[in-house]
Amino acid sequence: MSHPTLAIGGTVFLPRSALRDLVTVLRKRGFTVIGPTQVEGVVALRPLTSGQELPRGVRDEQGPGHYRLVPGEPDLSFEYVVGPDSPKRKFFPPVLNLFQFHVDRESFVLDAGPPQVPKLAFLGVRPCELAAIKVQDHVFGADDPRTVRCESETYYCESRRESFLVAVNCTRPGGTCFCASMETGPAAKDGFDLALTELRQGFITAVGSVRGLEICHDLPVREPSGAELELAELKLHIAHEHMGCTLDTQGLKDLLDQSLDHPQWADVAKRCLSCGNCTMVCPTCFCSTVSDSTELAGPKVMRTRRWESCFTHQFSATTAGPVRNTIRGRYRHWLRHKLGTWWDQFGMSGCVGCGRCITWCPVGIDLTAEAAQIRAHSQNSVPPVEEAPV
Amino acid sequence: MPPDPPASGKSPAPGNSASHSQEEAPRAAIRPRPKLAVYKFSSCDGCQLSLLNLEDELLDLVGAVEVAYFLEARRQVQPPPYDVGLVEGSISTPEEEDRIRQVRRDCRMLVTIGACATSGGIQALRNWADVGDYVAAVYAQPKYIHTLETATPIASHVFVDFELRGCPVNHGQLSELVSALLVGRKPNIPTHSLCVECKRRGCACLLVAHGEPCLGPITQAGCGALCPAAGRACYGCFGPMEQPNILSLGSRFLADGRSAREVKRALRQFNGYLEPFKQGSDHYERLEQGKH
Amino acid sequence: MIQIQSIGRPEPICGMDTWVPVPARILEVREENFNTRTFILQFVDAKLREMYRFVPGQFNMIYLSGVGEAAISISSNPHQTQTLAHTIRLVGSVTRAIDRLGVGGIVGLRGPFGHGWPMDKLEGKDVVILAGGIGLAPLRPVIYWLLHHREHVKRVVILYGCRTPEDRLYARELEAWAENGALDVLVTVDNATREWTGPVGVVTNLMRRIKVSAEHTVVMVCGPRILNRVAAWNFLQLHVPPTQVYVSLERNMNCGFGRCGHCQYGPKFVCRDGPVFCFADIADIFAKEEI
Numbered sequence: 001m002s003h004p005t006l007a008i009g010g011t012v013f014l015p016r017s018a019l020r021d022l023v024t025v026l027r028k029r030g031f032t033v034i035g036p037t038q039v040e041g042v043v044a045l046r047p048l049t050s051g052q053e054l055p056r057g058v059r060d061e062q063g064p065g066h067y068r069l070v071p072g073e074p075d076l077s078f079e080y081v082v083g084p085d086s087p088k089r090k091f092f093p094p095v096l097n098l099f100q101f102h103v104d105r106e107s108f109v110l111d112a113g114p115p116q117v118p119k120l121a122f123l124g125v126r127p128c129e130l131a132a133i134k135v136q137d138h139v140f141g142a143d144d145p146r147t148v149r150c151e152s153e154t155y156y157c158e159s160r161r162e163s164f165l166v167a168v169n170c171t172r173p174g175g176t177c178f179c180a181s182m183e184t185g186p187a188a189k190d191g192f193d194l195a196l197t198e199l200r201q202g203f204i205t206a207v208g209s210v211r212g213l214e215i216c217h218d219l220p221v222r223e224p225s226g227a228e229l230e231l232a233e234l235k236l237h238i239a240h241e242h243m244g245c246t247l248d249t250q251g252l253k254d255l256l257d258q259s260l261d262h263p264q265w266a267d268v269a270k271r272c273l274s275c276g277n278c279t280m281v282c283p284t285c286f287c288s289t290v291s292d293s294t295e296l297a298g299p300k301v302m303r304t305r306r307w308e309s310c311f312t313h314q315f316s317a318t319t320a321g322p323v324r325n326t327i328r329g330r331y332r333h334w335l336r337h338k339l340g341t342w343w344d345q346f347g348m349s350g351c352v353g354c355g356r357c358i359t360w361c362p363v364g365i366d367l368t369a370e371a372a373q374i375r376a377h378s379q380n381s382v383p384p385v386e387e388a389p390v
Numbered sequence: 391m392p393p394d395p396p397a398s399g400k401s402p403a404p405g406n407s408a409s410h411s412q413e414e415a416p417r418a419a420i421r422p423r424p425k426l427a428v429y430k431f432s433s434c435d436g437c438q439l440s441l442l443n444l445e446d447e448l449l450d451l452v453g454a455v456e457v458a459y460f461l462e463a464r465r466q467v468q469p470p471p472y473d474v475g476l477v478e479g480s481i482s483t484p485e486e487e488d489r490i491r492q493v494r495r496d497c498r499m500l501v502t503i504g505a506c507a508t509s510g511g512i513q514a515l516r517n518w519a520d521v522g523d524y525v526a527a528v529y530a531q532p533k534y535i536h537t538l539e540t541a542t543p544i545a546s547h548v549f550v551d552f553e554l555r556g557c558p559v560n561h562g563q564l565s566e567l568v569s570a571l572l573v574g575r576k577p578n579i580p581t582h583s584l585c586v587e588c589k590r591r592g593c594a595c596l597l598v599a600h601g602e603p604c605l606g607p608i609t610q611a612g613c614g615a616l617c618p619a620a621g622r623a624c625y626g627c628f629g630p631m632e633q634p635n636i637l638s639l640g641s642r643f644l645a646d647g648r649s650a651r652e653v654k655r656a657l658r659q660f661n662g663y664l665e666p667f668k669q670g671s672d673h674y675e676r677l678e679q680g681k682h
Numbered sequence: 683m684i685q686i687q688s689i690g691r692p693e694p695i696c697g698m699d700t701w702v703p704v705p706a707r708i709l710e711v712r713e714e715n716f717n718t719r720t721f722i723l724q725f726v727d728a729k730l731r732e733m734y735r736f737v738p739g740q741f742n743m744i745y746l747s748g749v750g751e752a753a754i755s756i757s758s759n760p761h762q763t764q765t766l767a768h769t770i771r772l773v774g775s776v777t778r779a780i781d782r783l784g785v786g787g788i789v790g791l792r793g794p795f796g797h798g799w800p801m802d803k804l805e806g807k808d809v810v811i812l813a814g815g816i817g818l819a820p821l822r823p824v825i826y827w828l829l830h831h832r833e834h835v836k837r838v839v840i841l842y843g844c845r846t847p848e849d850r851l852y853a854r855e856l857e858a859w860a861e862n863g864a865l866d867v868l869v870t871v872d873n874a875t876r877e878w879t880g881p882v883g884v885v886t887n888l889m890r891r892i893k894v895s896a897e898h899t900v901v902m903v904c905g906p907r908i909l910n911r912v913a914a915w916n917f918l919q920l921h922v923p924p925t926q927v928y929v930s931l932e933r934n935m936n937c938g939f940g941r942c943g944h945c946q947y948g949p950k951f952v953c954r955d956g957p958v959f960c961f962a963d964i965a966d967i968f969a970k971e972e973i
Binding site for chain 1 (some may be wrong): 447449451453454541565566568569570572573575578580582583585586587589590591592593594595597598599600604606608621631632633634635638639641642664
């Protein structure tokens with residue numbers, strides 16, 4: 001079947017009943033399909049064997065340090081937003097054995113590795129997560145063909161190249177979402193193969209790539225009606241206006257650069273646990289440590305990479321001791337990195353507005369509130385220039 | 391799932407008199423097949439059992455080190471000196487006070503294993519009470535009982551080179567300790583929060599998603615998030631993490647409707663006598679008594 | 683006019699994967715002082731010896747099997763890469779492990795990484811090198827380079843300070859350079875011994891003994907954090923432009939190429955954007971703590 005709108009950049013309608021087929025079609029093409037499932041009271045990303053495993057009729061209630069699943073509209077599949085997991089877990093695994101080897105006279109002989117790269121399809125990637133993937137692509141050099149061999153992140157780049165992304169636009173933002181402020185959502189602009197907007201009968205589906213188009217050919221899609229398109233647009237517009245949080249990004253990088261001695265850092269240090277939860281759930285945080293482990297008996301050495309957090313005391317350890325010795329210094333480093341110095345390093349924001357660090361902070365520290373405090377009580381704060389009335 | 395061994399780092403154990411000992415890497419790799427001694431003081435033997443529970447690795451361990459003194463496992467004893475001494479248990483009797491000094495003299499490197507040896511253990515709860523009352527309540531003939539007023543960690547008595555936390559210790563950390571010493575690597579024992587391990591493992595947060603009073607954010611990692619993975623909140627058996635912010639987490643618990651007494655009791659468990667938990671629990675005791 | 687070799691950053695080498703180091707043999711160990719040794723390393727693979735290039739100030743990740751990696755700056759002559767020298771203070775488990783290994787041992791290398799000293803900005807300038815303690819190690823390739831391209835620059839002054847005369851790195855070389863006349867070498871010690879006839883005191887005191895035309899001078903500083911600060915400030919006070927003051931910084935490093943996050947220094951990655959920084963680029967954060 002073919003429609004005039006079935007093209008890259010075009011939009012089709014996917015009936016609700018075909019959501020299951022989407023999982024099946026992707027699996028048939030050799031993808032391991034990863035999608036949201038309800039696990040231990042949260043929406044977590046897990047491998048899906050069928051579309052049946054997607055949560056249904058579930059909403060999340062999110063706030064600073066607070067997350068609960070509550071009943072929602074029984075017919076809808078995507079009424080929740082992001083949980084603690086993000087696709088980062090798969091492209092950049094929390095613990096990855098890089099290789100195992102032993103020393104044989106004058107050479108390092110490989111016993112195992114490098115690790116096999118999976119072929120992954122993600123269902124239900126939110127626009128903020130697409131933005132986060134774009135950030136990590138840049139951080140790990142997946143978007144830069146000039147990256148030299150000995151500086152390349154092979155596992156990340158290859159698993160990303162293989163991956164298929166089905167985005168889901170957010171029609172019901174969460175209590176800690178601020179993607180509208182970061183201009184990453186609630187509607188996906190690019191970076192997806194398919195992007196769905198949920199309506200009661202089915203999904204307005206944007207086609208973003210050749211591979212997305214191919215998949216659509218295997219699905220019972222039809223041309224969307226004008227009313228359906230309008231409704232989807234209206235839902236996304238309303239979502240845009242109902243973000244749980246906001247962050248004023250105007251001049252934020254410069255403001256933070258000038259606020260290294262701001263009293264707010266000491267204030268937040270009293271509350272911050274330095275537990276690292278924010279960095280673990282952040283979809284852009286990329287810090288890691290590679291370390292060796294050995295067998296009790298035997299010559300084999302394993303080199304393993306693990307997620308690391310800049311909130312650990314030893315993260316900045318030098319022979320003269322850790323550089324960032326206090327929670328104040330570590331929180332300041334983290335917040336400045338996310339909202340400020342990331343621009344210097346990578347030419348983009350390190351924050352995509354997903355709100356995970358706010359929700360999953362055990363004591364509910366809200367970076368948008370901290371940034372607002374710094375702005376409100378900045379010595380250099382200048383009231384915004386109002387346009388003179390004509 | 392295997393526990394997630396730590397990522398990096400030198401490890402100043404907070405709030406303990408032996409903390410400085412962990413800042414330095416071991417000076418030299420131990421010579422081939424070093425002599426190992428395992429000692430017991432006031433304890434339940436659980437940490438020694440963790441050593442025996444290495445299972446697959448136990449044969450390798452016996453191949454890699456010479457088990458020279460380990461009464462729990464074998465009666466044969468070789469004379470000191472030993473290269474590494476693993477010490478379980480706290481010091482709670484006058485006899486133990488003397489014996490630990492001899493143990494220190496007998497071992498080139500002394501490593502405490504478990505909460506009792508490192509923090510005083512559950513028996514250190516007596517340090518907040520009158521031990522005489524306990525003895526009188528428990529024993530028919532209290533006059534035969536010779537015990538100290540307090541139960542204290544090994545590091546309160548002798549210099550300790552390294553500490554393994556936990557009640558009991560994690561067997562992955564035990565084998566990491568021994569294999570690291572064999573090659574001269576700084577043992578990969580993290581001092582950061584349990585949350586890092588818990589999140590790496592992908593557990594749902596019991597505090598945020600279920601409102602459970604989880605001590606993970608102030609507790610040192612090392613168990614591989616054993617309890618959270620089973621749906622139970624962390625109760626801090628690995629003791630305080632580096633620079634724990636106990637009062638902030640305590641405020642959250644109070645805001646969730648828990649009493650100062652509950653927070654105090656959460657802190658005063660296996661590691662209640664380790665300094666940051668001790669200070670924290672004393673703070674909530676004062677709060678409980680309205681002395682704030 | 684001497685043709686200056688290309689200053690572009692050479693491509694680092696590694697094994698079959700980013701994280702696999704290549705084996706190198708320890709050919710020689712020289713004792714510099716009580717806790718510092720210079721290790722002369724050679725790639726086992728002869729092809730790599732020909733391929734390998736580095737810029738003064740760059741570093742290698744040195745790997746000890748089963749122990750771990752440490753970032754160590756290269757201390758040998760950049761024109762001669764058949765062997766590489768690394769001067770190492772034995773303070774951590776990796777550095778102690780390489781010392782135990784001794785001559786004939788096999789270590790792993792990845793590198794070179796980082797941004798080196800400004801060899802392309804020295805033409806016609808006076809050059810002042812100020813180092814404290816082990817800080818001379820990353821500057822030694824600069825000295826070799828300057829000796830090789832002596833006509834390229836005007837005066838070259840080396841100011842070096844260490845605790846005692848016995849603690850001097852490359853002591854014999856320092857004396858040879860001083861005698862050679864091509865460079866001015868001034869060495870000071872915190873604590874003199876009976877034989878010591880040179881100056882005593884902190885290395886920044888030596889700055890008073892030299893006369894340079896500030897605006898035509900390039901300064902290179904490497905030492906402990908406090909020395910870096912004091913020296914950089916002093917040179918700025920002497921009106922050396924901030925764009926001509928360079929410092930080499932130390933941070934915890936794990937990957938070497940700006941992806942593991944450990945060495946972040948505000949907007950910079952010390953491994954990728956440094957370890958050598960132009961003062962003008964870090965002026966805002968240089969005096970701040972916990973950046």
